[in-house]
């Protein structure tokens with residue numbers, strides 16, 4: 292692929308999704324977009340770059356789907372889920388019960404569903420703490436393909452084993468052939484929705500706990516800060532924001548401050 296073609300495709304991907312393709316990613320772009328070109332009958336990367344300028348929804352979505360990295364696994368990095376159970380839920384439960392309000396959790400880059408289902412498992416395992424509180428989880432992602440997998444809730448043995456204990460697997464999943472499907476009680480806690488973090492986030496509505504992990508790493512500093520500013524508008528003043536292990540806000544923007552409990556767990560600044 293010629294350099295100017297790579298630049299045009301990279302510009303499109305950044306505009307559509309915020310994902311910043313660094314130098315030297317041409318090989319990855321070629322590998323990921325070749326199947327898209329076959330599907331749409333596009334004969335060269337040059338033609339693809341030209342067509343993207345005026346592309347319809349379907350081609351645009353296919354390119355975005357192909358360029359997103361949807362890697363995820365259950366209870367990824369463990370600590371965020373320990374903090375969810377030991378810090379976020381207890382503090383929120385007390386307040387929500389006292390005010391008779393629902394507790395709303397938002398998983399902002401849900402990928403293929405392992406993260407929102409892990410949160411739902413934690414919610415079910417803390418039912419006593421959350422007694423009488425209406426808890427819901429909103430799981431969003433820009434990738435339609437990833438969300439379709441998430442909504443389906445069917446995982447291979449390999450995927451299920453990545454992060455789930457045998458106990459959790461048999462409690463919350465049922466075997467379907469050689470795969471595992473989430474049980475209805477887990478599925479019912481979650482609403483899945485396509486959502487681009489660069490776009491209007493008002494449809495999210497007020498939320499108390501946000502998991503936004505391993506997505507901001509793909510954005511440049513300006514985009515990160517822009518997205519964090521919009522997340523701040525949706526989160527309650529004493530709510531929590533959990534970022535990924537490799538994600539820091541130091542020197543990025545002042546919308547959130549790290550908590551005493553953990554450097555990747557944040558609360559909005561006043």
Ligand SMILES: C[S@@+](CC[C@H](N)C(=O)[O-])C[C@H]1O[C@@H](n2cnc3c(N)ncnc32)[C@H](O)[C@@H]1O
Nearest residue numbers: 308359361363400402433434487488504505506
């Ligand atoms: C590596 S996965 C992270 C999954 C999960 N949060 C975790 O930590 O295991 C990154 C996800 O971010 C999504 N993503 C990328 N850009 C996005 C955007 N602009 N809006 C919403 N989701 C986006 C991708 O589709 C992908 O599913």
